[in-house]
Each structure stands twice: as structure tokens, then as C-alpha cells.
Amino acid sequence: MTTTWRHLPAPAREIAGAATDAVAAARERDGEAYEIAVARLGAAERSGLVLGAVVRLLIEESHPDGLAGDDVRQVLERCVRGAAEWRPEVDPHVLLVLLASALGVYDPDADDAPPAPPAVARHAALLVADLLAVTGHPLDGYLAAAFTEIHRTELHD
Structure with a gap:
């Protein structure tokens, strides 16, 4: 974890650390480290909100x-194909829900079985790792921006 998160409260630092570990494990295709990190991430309250902002x-x-x-399809196909090579249980529906939620167009009431927090954490780390590969930037800046955005939104609500 970087000093970028030193000022954050403990729950936010846990989300940042778990997300960083999960995304790094996804990039390295390290199944054991990935399972440990996504378990932490799935247990962290509000991790879905942070990952959605990222x-x-x-x-x-x-x-x-x-x-x-077509862009949505391309992102989904690229992520599913890349992840399926080492995570055969990857679920395209969960990835689609994550994308739709991040874009503000997902209606959980219309979904018979919205993904559970552990599935969100497991798939969000894969999606973030895939999208980071496209941008070529590190996760740190996006996490910092996500926390700043969430904080600002909560202040105005």
C-alpha cells in the first residue's frame, strides 16, 4: 500500500489494500494470492462502491x-477470455452487472439474483485488472480518486 492512503480511516485502508492485492494477483494470475485478497475484499463493507467508482x-x-x-461487448469479451484462462468460473453476467452498475444503468430490482458481495469482489478485481492493462496506469491513482469522489458525494448528500 502506498502513502496515498495513509490519511484514510482503517476500513478504507483495508479496501485499498485488499483491492491492490487482488488486482496484483489477477495480473500475475496467482490463484492462491487472489483468493486470499478477494476474500478480504468481499468482507470489506462498501468495497463494491469503491470498486464500482474505480x-x-x-x-x-x-x-x-x-x-x-460494441464497446461494452469488447470489454466483456476481453475480460472474460483473459480471465477464463486461469479462472474458469468467471461469470460474464456478474461482469456485465459490474459494468452496468459503474455506468449507473443497473437496476438491482429488475435482476432476479443480483451478485453477492463475494462474487462482486471476485469479478471486480478481474475487471479492474483488465481495464488497467488498457490504460497502462497503476491502480493507486484510481483508488485515490474513487475515495475522493465518494467522500465528496457523501458530503453533499
């Missing part, structure tokens, strides 16, 4: 003109 920031950067249907 996904949205990554999508905004990699698709500055917006995300069309």
Missing part, C-alpha cells in the same frame, strides 16, 4: 467519448 473512472479514461454497445 471501474467507472477507468472506463471514462479508456472511452472518453462514451461507451457504446
